[in-house]
Amino acid sequence: MKYNALKGVHDIFPPDIYIWQKVESAAEEVFSAYGFQEIRVPIIEATDIFTRSIGETTDIVEKEMYTFPDKAGRSITLRPEGTAPVVRSYIENHLYNQPSPQKFFYSGAMFRYERPQKGRFRQFYQIGAEAFGASEPKLDAEIIAMLKLFLERLELKELNFEINSIGCEKCRPDYKKALSDFFSNKISGLCPDCNRRYIHNPLRILDCKVDACIKLRKDAPQVTNHLCGDCKEHFEGFQALLKLLNISYVINPNMVRGLDYYTRTTFEVTSEHLGSQKAVAAGGRYDRLVEEFGGPPTPAIGFAIGMERLVEILRNQNSELYTGPKAFFATIGAKADTESFLIAEKLRAKGINVELGYGNASLKSQLRRADKLKAAYVFIIGDDELKSGRIKWKNLKDSSQGEIGIEEIPDFKGLN
RNA sequence: GUGAGCGUAGCUCAAUGGUCAGAGCAUUGGACUGUGGCUCCAAGGGCUGGGGGUUCAAGUCCCCUCGCUCACCCCA
Structure with a gap:
């Protein structure tokens, strides 16, 4: 009888393991310098935790979660991402009673039932960070600076920082409507996927890769032109700080994050050295999520780094990390x-x-x-x-x- | 879920439908009885992913199945 690992999961052993260890210790070192403390949360949670935060109609919730009943019939889910469990923990343990902002980082396995491809697995690892209790753009800029320092510590080169603001609960409905209006007479020209997107989430049409859709959306309204006063001010303040820090970035108004809970700032770090799944790290603000989870109104921001994607790049540029016995x-x-x-x-x-x-x-x-x-x-x-x-x-x-x-x-x- | 490509030794790959499926690297041993690397010699290691079919004959052709890879969808 020969046993194989399940589809989309992998063993990690030398020499790769040395890269993993290097990445993990770099994260701990750099994140600590920014006041982030490690938090370890469970790998399994009640299914609701994810359906309510990530969004009922997202692909993650609709078809990618490892969900099963436990022996008492409760619906359990293997975490597909790290933010929701950390938010749950933050509220459950009343961590908002500590001085704000509270900053946490974590590292561990996530699970999504998808067809594996380069840079995408069913069990994959993320290093993430979440900061609660500050709404100033300073925190957004600090997060980006921390991510940049971390990536530099690992000597990663040729990375692109993309940022966007997708507004708040006040301005986003207006923008969604403007977008729907814009596409309403173009539906027949859009690809089948975008026809579905038009109904469920018109924002997604913005990052479709089909040529016809790219042409049709050329003059589509941009979210950055539809921000309310507060969001606009926040986005500009964020950018001003990035410039002071000499962090080069591009605004990508078509960058739409896949999870429903994001507000205002979203960002992505991509590498050309990966395949189609080229995002090495991504994240954004989620100012409403803590309150929606039953906690006090608490602005927050976080990101996650794809370990396998990072290791993939490092593997091609790193020298020997193994050292033999003395x-x-x-x-x-x-x-x-x-x-x-x-x-x-x-x-x-x-x-x-x-x-x-x-x-x-x-x-x-x-x-x-x-x-x-x-x-x-x-x-x-x-x-x-x-x-x-x-x-x-x-x-x-x-x-x-x-x-x-x-x-x-x-x-x-x-x-x- | 959809599409494409690929499955031969631990790894990278050969083998026109025709002897017993080979090579390099790796592993182990030896040449060198107590001194590594370099060189040379030798050994072990294969149900050619699995099943069925065509044929005198299948690693090779056909069908099914499983697996891997890449891409789409989506995402870290």
């Missing part, structure tokens, strides 16, 4: 084997990476393995060495050799 003990005979085992324990207790020979292998094959592992030093212990108490060491990089007293190994300069 010491390798090659032994001849049972007594030497035991002796090396005891010395290794002492070194490991000091945090030194030590590897041992196994399985009665010949000295030659032990050295070969040490070389494959990229060990820095090999210590050779046989009967002669045990008798004299002088252990042979060899530097595998420059082939230099020498001897050292068995008791002095923990202080050997090459290991410390």
Whole structure:
């Protein structure tokens, strides 16, 4: 019987795992500098948490969620995204009673039942950040700056920052109507998908890739021209700060985010080094969501980074991240084997990476393995060495050799 | 859910319908009885994704199925 991993899920192991670890530690480091603290929320939640936040008619909710009844018949869903659970936690734990703004980051697996393709999987990982309790554009700009610093820390290049504002509950209905009016006499020219979009979410027509639709929407009203006074002021304030920070960006008025809860600022970071799924990170404001979830009115903003997409880029530009053991003990005979085992324990207790020979292998094959592992030093212990108490060491990089007293190994300069 | 491409050794790939399906790399061992890399030698490793059909003969042609990949939809 041969078992395979399920469609759209993947094992992560060396050498890729080193890239993942590098990304995770960079996130923790950079986000902490901005006052974000880690939060860990469950992978399963009540289904309502997602249907109500993401939107009943979005594709995620309609056909992509892993939803099932638990043994008591409750509807459970594997989280398809991270914002809703964090919002739930924020309210449930009364975190709004802490000084505002409260900032959190998280990292973990998300699940969406989709056909896999490059940069898209059924179980995928996101690093996300959410900040609650401040509506100023300063927070929006801070979030972008943090994302940029994080990406720079990883030496990612050739990334595009796109921003937009999709207004609030006051101005968006007007814009939606203007858009519907504009397309009302063009429906027959739109692709079948856009005909559906026209009914459910006319905003989506704006990012259709069909040529005919692109032509028809050329003179469509732009959301940035339909913002109310407050939203306009917010968007301009946001941009002014980005300019002060020397962050280059483009306004993409056609950028529509897929989740219903977004308000005002939305943004996306894309890379040309990916396939069709080129968004590495994306996010936006969701000033109404906390209140809709039964919390106090609380403006908020967040984003998520697609781990696999990030790793995909890093894999093609990163040098070797693996470092081998500092010491390798090659032994001849049972007594030497035991002796090396005891010395290794002492070194490991000091945090030194030590590897041992196994399985009665010949000295030659032990050295070969040490070389494959990229060990820095090999210590050779046989009967002669045990008798004299002088252990042979060899530097595998420059082939230099020498001897050292068995008791002095923990202080050997090459290991410390 | 829709469309296209591809499935041969751990990996990358060969093999006009015709001997026992091969090579390079990787793995293990040896040449070198206690010194890695380089070189040379050898070994292990395959239900050619699975099933059915055509044929004297199928890795190769046909059908079905499963899987992978890419794209659409949508999204990180």
